[in-house]
Amino acid sequence: MNRNLTLEDFAPPEPYWNRPLQLRPDPSFLVFQGGGAKGIVHVGALAAVEDLGIEIKGVAGTSAGAMIAALVAAGFTSKEMLDTTSGQHIIASLGASFGRTRPFSLVRATDLFSWKGWMFIRTLKRMLPLAKYFQVALIAVVALLGALEYFRPFVGMFVGIGGLLFAYWVYKNLKQGVSRVDRVRDFIDHAIVSKLNGKHPSDVTFRQLHEAGGKALKVVATNVTDQCVEVFSYQRTPEVPIADAVASSICLPVVFEPWKFACQRSAGVRADEEEREFLDGGLTSNLPVWTLDSDRAAAGQLPTIAFSIQPDQQDHDRPGHWASALMSAIISGSMEIHTRAVDKMVHIPIGCSLKIFDFNAKLATLCEAVEKARNGVADRLERQLIEFPEILRTGCKQLCEAAVELWKQEPQIWWSNPPAEPARFGVAFAVQAPREWQMTTPFHYGFGDGRELLVKQKHLLGVWEDLEPAYVQSGPTDYYILVPVSTFDSNVESVERKHEQPLVVIIGIRDLRVKLDSASRSEFESFVWALGASVVVFAKERRILEAVQRSTQTS
Template identity: 25%
Template structure:
């Protein structure tokens, strides 16, 4: 059974997406097109280049998430390195590790550029990012032409890195529009869950499913007076907007809602037990969803 997939962003909570992915694949679903924001873009990109859910689970469970918090050279400056990174680089961490990590994974499947995952003249993968200079959402690789870049020649890993460049936490990526540098950051600022991205006016040939991460536990800052906790709280709040409250019924019925136990986006010290919980949460949520899903009923009620 063919289907399209949209994955919500959520940092380390993205392990739950893999659990849902696993159950869908066990049920025989084959992904035609995939999209995502932030960690959702990571999962979607791994699917797009040819990784199975089982392979992605192995990658995620053996990943040291602390490596994602890589330091740039400015942080080596004694005492003032942290502030210098924020003021000059506009981010605490460089993001180089994420890009290099993904490039290596993609190349193992013989993929590196968007041209490698094009089918019928279109990219199998769409990634959401935010151009804060132009105050607009961008879809990659499609919108690269606005920056005079050939989408076919753009590296997949760079696009995914843009989508997960959490403001202030990671240095923004830069795309030039003429002589104007445009700063590109985490797409979650504008759309953390682009369930609409593959929609068509006529009846779709196959369904589009959305994997939604939601916090089923209210969690407050343990140190509201500290600068770092404050910065993390700002990041969490900006990326935790519940877009689903604006969804129509026709969107809600195709979304798998996955609880995430109050785990924060940037909890890079996540334990193996927490990883297993997230994976199981995604798996069981997908199972419960598919028990009540019928594509023909969806078409009859919402598309005909």
């Protein structure tokens, strides 16, 4: 007969909170989203990574994120980019040496644009807030043309035709961009050359950075010539200058001319070189986590930290016009598509009150944005990479050890024949990443590398939908007890649970070369239910459920 199971049966000999946490998180890959002037917050994110002692294995980025990624790959620290204490920044520190051979000075961010380019950006910056009045203005123009046509026949028609011709002239001149990115391109190259101590005089390529010991770097741009996403990297474009890749990635349509250069893919006999034209990478992939797939696989599936940028809450709640929203969408891109199916990804959205074109923001404002990002990201990373994984790893081990002890104490009258050999136990936490339908088991104990887990998706999803424990048999010798853990009970409508992250605890009993006695099946099911109830209590009291709900690394 089964005895009643209590939480004490799962009490670990040494609770995780009495043991020191893992002081240094795993090495990680970093991905930086584009965002125009808002990209300055990535410096704060980088500072938080440095504060936690996270080793950076590789970086990827788009647009403004590509600039940060290139500097990180070359070896620049957050303090070298912007020191919030002294106010010193990379443009000022390298501007003097950069301007010696050029007919312009480089002191602030706006100096990276031509006079014509910056004037256009300032005008665009001032006009975007007025876009909400576009419909009113359009109605007024139509009414005015109608009145002219009524009182002065043909005058309204000629004015309208003139307006259309003017609009066509504006379109023709704007479609190829107003400014160029030459200064940005040359400054990025100058910065990389200086960090490599002059080993290469100019135009440092991906191959040269790799041979100099730089970090793995992936830069994304939109290839207009071949009509595809272009990923610049050591593997794909070893002979391409990094500065050209960054210049390609930051070419926002209308604002900048498309960047053209002789882009060579591969090397040797497979080299493919032709002049290609590129635009902003945010048009196709603005948070390119997927570009690091091969690097992650080679490094043993290390975590990937994806930094995106979002408006501060007060700005996010304020309604805006579709034109400004469209501009933000182009620059911010689609995160969901390009983060799907990425294991062990930590997504950190960074709030920012700056606007896309705030390149002339005061230094104090920039420092404040960087420090705010640094503090917020550090807190999130500490929980995502250290605290929550420790809770989940420890929870798997504790549950497995407790299950073994319970198994030994049970009379096990359920089998038609006694087990000849002891069974092997394992525990795993099946979770579901945001925007995914499959459940995965990133945290497990007793299942080797995890490939020994043989539970079908339909069983995991079915248990989660029903919110009732169950057991399944996989092959002749393996049994799996599946326990859903939720803040709700089975009587709650599923629509109320749609924002809850699924958690199913898997307890595996393997190599059990016996058959379940049909006459004692109800006894075994009672054991499963009692075990499930205790597992739920354990998961809630030991913060396992909380860790799953608040962690984005469970993908």
